[in-house]
Amino acid sequence: MSDIKIERVFPFGSREINYELYYQDRKTLGIKVYPDCKVRVTAPKNTSDDQLLKKLKEKAPWIIKQQNEFLSYHPLTPPRQYVNGETHLYLGRRYKLKVEPSNNNEVKLYGGRLVVFKKDNYTVESLLNQWYRQKAKHIFQETLINVLPLFHHYQINEPELHIKNMPTRWGSCTPHGKVILNPELIKAPKGSIEYVIIHELCHLVHHNHTKVFYALQEKMMPDWKKWKERLEFILNS
Numbered sequence: 001m002s003d004i005k006i007e008r009v010f011p012f013g014s015r016e017i018n019y020e021l022y023y024q025d026r027k028t029l030g031i032k033v034y035p036d037c038k039v040r041v042t043a044p045k046n047t048s049d050d051q052l053l054k055k056l057k058e059k060a061p062w063i064i065k066q067q068n069e070f071l072s073y074h075p076l077t078p079p080r081q082y083v084n085g086e087t088h089l090y091l092g093r094r095y096k097l098k099v100e101p102s103n104n105n106e107v108k109l110y111g112g113r114l115v116v117f118k119k120d121n122y123t124v125e126s127l128l129n130q131w132y133r134q135k136a137k138h139i140f141q142e143t144l145i146n147v148l149p150l151f152h153h154y155q156i157n158e159p160e161l162h163i164k165n166m167p168t169r170w171g172s173c174t175p176h177g178k179v180i181l182n183p184e185l186i187k188a189p190k191g192s193i194e195y196v197i198i199h200e201l202c203h204l205v206h207h208n209h210t211k212v213f214y215a216l217q218e219k220m221m222p223d224w225k226k227w228k229e230r231l232e233f234i235l236n237s
Ligand SMILES: [Zn+2]
Pocket: 199, 203, 208, 209
């Protein structure tokens, strides 16, 4: 890109959309939203301001939606307090926490909220972690079963799945075919969970990170980079 970057602001409703504008030798106008919420517009050289604004207005709801989605992975989350109104991640989405005193301990997702019913003497944190772990167990196993048929040419046995907190990794595997996953992974989108499991299954075929390994991973999940990227945002949140 040998073009000059022009910084602009587009007012939309009560919001402002900041964007970088580039004029290029191209036929159509392109708009991209990046994980850091930056908006980049590439326009054909002869685009008039009117045409540009019309297109931006049309695309503004989509831009905001993308930004909100990326924002939910932003590494700006303060330490968890486990109080009403705080947001918590589950399968790549943020849910507002609601704490309800109750005679039973239970965690439920409903009405777009993560509701923790709790007895006295129990902490929201422990109930929530228990719930995450239970969901992790179930969903990881289900995902493993779903992706396993992709590997049917490679003669790997169905691996034993283990869940273990690991400070610096999402998954690992043993040469004997055990796959170990971090329960925190349940906070990531399903695609990212699939990516980690596929990555580990590829290791059961190639026990390394060589070119053949990556070729296999690419074959099994052509869009793995996107899901890996999303995971990296979660890691920091
Ligand atoms: Zn690996």
